[in-house]
Amino acid sequence: MQEANLLNNYMLPSKESKPAKSRPGRRGFILSLGWALLGLAFAGMTWMSGRFLAGSQPRSDPEPxxxxxxxxxxxxxxxxxxxxxxxxxxxxxxxxxxxxxxxxxxxxxxxxxxxxxxxxxxxxxxxxxxxxxxxxxxxxxxxxxxxxxxxxxxxxxxxxxxxxxxxxx
Ligand code: FES
CATH class of the missing domain: 2.102.10.10 (Rieske [2Fe-2S] iron-sulphur domain)
Known part of the structure; x- marks a missing residue:
């Protein structure tokens, strides 16, 4: 029994010994894309609010x-x-x-x-x-x-x- 355990421990690599996978790729990209889209949406809303508040006509003194x-x-x-x-x-x-x-x-x-x-x-x-x-x-x-x-x-x-x-x- 003890021999079997030793054998298993020897044959199966422990979870800690697995090399850590570094996958910043997909998850990081999706996160960045989300933030970028949020930023674009905010910028668009700010621009539209500005247009609404400013009206569509330039302010100028009317001529005679x-x-x-x-x-x-x-x-x-x-x-x-x-x-x-x-x-x-x-x-x-x-x-x-x-x-x-x-x-x-x-x-x-x-x-x-x-x-x-x-x-x-x-x-x-x-x-x-x-x-x-x-x-x-x-x-x-x-x-x-x-x-x-x-x-x-x-x-x-x-x-x-x-x-x-x-x-x-
Ligand atoms: S009511 Fe807003 S510009 Fe005339």
Whole structure:
């Protein structure tokens, strides 16, 4: 019996005597790949969040816009020019600057509802730029209106006007 045990011990190599297999290959690769994918996903989400918060329009000061002779704009009309919308009712003209105070996107005038709607995050403004719904925290600016030397109606976004004021040429 003792001889058999000695023989077994001699013939069978012990587990401790096995050379350690170093297999960093497959497991390490899968782990690295997982971390890389996680990093890519995080970077993508960060980029998308930045795009959402920044809006899709660059922030820039709108330029003056020449709308031509006042007679070309009948009562009830709406005319787009650059980042300004010229409107007219029976009391006169006013011009709304279409730069959203939230993050600078360009609200569009929905003629059927006569309101401005920002395509980026859904703020709503009435036809004189007053805030109806956020996330914007304030209304759209109104641009000052003047006639130039040729008698054309020019909107000046850098010269703010007040809601309710009308320009009568
Ligand atoms: S940019 Fe966000 S609501 Fe207009």
């Amino acid at each position: 816009v020449n709308f031509g002779p006042p007679d070309g704009h009948p009562i009830g009309s709406m005319t787009r020019g650059g980042r300004v919308v010229l409107l007219r009712d029976d009391a006169g003209f006013w011009a709304v600057t279409t730069v959203c105070p939230h993050l600078g996107c360009q609200p569009v005038f929905a003629e059927n509802r006569r309101i401005f709607v920002c395509p980026c995050h859904g703020s709503h403004f009435d036809q004189e730029g007053r805030l109806l719904a956020g996330p914007a925290a304030s209304g759209l600016s109104l641009a000052g209106l003047r006639l130039d030397a040729q008698g054309s109606l020019v909107a000046h976004p850098q010269e703010p006007a007040r809601a309710g004021d009308r320009f009568k040429p």
